[in-house]
Amino acid sequence: MNKRMPSALSVGLSLAGAVAVGVLTALQARSNGSLGSALGDGLVAAFISFASGLGIVLVLCLVFPSGRTGVKAVARGAFRTIPAWMMLGGLAGALTVVTQSLTVATVGVALFTVGVVAGQTVNGLLLDRLGYGPAGFVAVTMPRVVGATCAVVAVVLCVVGDGSAGDTWWMLVLPFLAGAGIAWQQATNGRLRQRIDSALVATFVNFLGGTLALGIITLIHIAISGPPTTFPTSPWVYLGGALGVVYIFLSAALVRITGVLLLGLGSVVGLLSTAVVLDVIWPAPSGPSTLFAILAAVVALIGVGVAAFPKRRPRY
Numbered sequence: 001m002n003k004r005m006p007s008a009l010s011v012g013l014s015l016a017g018a019v020a021v022g023v024l025t026a027l028q029a030r031s032n033g034s035l036g037s038a039l040g041d042g043l044v045a046a047f048i049s050f051a052s053g054l055g056i057v058l059v060l061c062l063v064f065p066s067g068r069t070g071v072k073a074v075a076r077g078a079f080r081t082i083p084a085w086m087m088l089g090g091l092a093g094a095l096t097v098v099t100q101s102l103t104v105a106t107v108g109v110a111l112f113t114v115g116v117v118a119g120q121t122v123n124g125l126l127l128d129r130l131g132y133g134p135a136g137f138v139a140v141t142m143p144r145v146v147g148a149t150c151a152v153v154a155v156v157l158c159v160v161g162d163g164s165a166g167d168t169w170w171m172l173v174l175p176f177l178a179g180a181g182i183a184w185q186q187a188t189n190g191r192l193r194q195r196i197d198s199a200l201v202a203t204f205v206n207f208l209g210g211t212l213a214l215g216i217i218t219l220i221h222i223a224i225s226g227p228p229t230t231f232p233t234s235p236w237v238y239l240g241g242a243l244g245v246v247y248i249f250l251s252a253a254l255v256r257i258t259g260v261l262l263l264g265l266g267s268v269v270g271l272l273s274t275a276v277v278l279d280v281i282w283p284a285p286s287g288p289s290t291l292f293a294i295l296a297a298v299v300a301l302i303g304v305g306v307a308a309f310p311k312r313r314p315r316y
Contacts (some may be wrong), residue, residue, distance in 0.1 A: 014257045015266045017250050022270020024247035025116075026109050030278050032097055032240040033104025033112075038232035041225075042101035045240075047211070047218040049097050050090075052241030054207040061204050070201030082195060089188040089202075090209030092181030093248065097210070097240065099178040109275035114155045115175025116182065117268050117300070121151040123183040124264040132187050143306050150303025151268050154296035183264055189248065190255035199253040206248055265303060272297035 036045035061067030131137035
């Protein structure tokens with residue numbers, strides 16, 4: 001069966017949505033990182049973020065008839081008509097939130113983004129090549145390779161521009177794994193959305209799985225180390241869950257049009273651009289200079305343009 005190719009307009013609008021995903025991810029990283037730093041406990045911060053997101057999505061599913069219908073369809077089809085692996089995207093989301101809570105307050109949003117970009121780009125290219133995402137098999141063309149290479153160059157620029165990277169390089173390992181997980185999560189949630197025909201319900205499944213996983217880990221952690229003694233009063237540090245709801249919903253809806261790599265590249269632009277602004281407003285102990293961060297964002301933007309709109313061969 002032939003698939004209808006998306007128009008240039010739909011790809012352009014989807015790319016704008018992908019950039020918005022990156023902006024929201026950067027804001028979430030700063031919020032969760034600040035919460036983790038204030039609590040002195042990254043796991044508890046991650047659980048609070050995911051649990052609040054689950055509460056928001058649950059309310060939305062109860063309010064909208066399509067949400068109630070979708071949740072019932074998932075409950076009936078779980079492990080029968082819906083494969084178990086399609087319902088595990090939340091595990092990668094949980095890893096991302098934990099990584100934000102553990103590293104961002106120390107290395108800053110920009111340097112955190114360095115690791116995420118590298119993991120997301122490499123795994124996005126691989127997943128598209130394997131046909132894992134809802135867009136199906138996407139050939140590894142030269143423009144896509146160049147676009148991915150530009151994203152990696154942007155990563156290198158951030159590292160070069162950070163004078164203290166030698167002291168914090170190990171903190172890039174977790175963001176790299178989180179970035180690879182984000183690419184897999186976007187593809188998996190997109191497949192689930194395609195199967196149940198509801199981005200909202202796919203988002204609910206994502207938050208449910210992540211909250212359950214984090215809940216178990218956090219309970220074990222608290223039993224061993226004890227709970228946090230104080231909680232911050234600033235409302236904005238608790239917005240991570242709400243921000244996650246929006247960008248996971250967008251990702252599930254957009255990935256069938258963009259493919260995994262292109263969604264990742266678009267979000268890279270939003271991530272890097274927003275990271276520059278956030279790190280200027282709230283400087284972290286580590287991170288690249290503003291000049292290098294801006295240069296990295298420009299290089300990543302060029303990569304998105306090359307990968308998204310390759311030159312077409314003339315027709316004769």
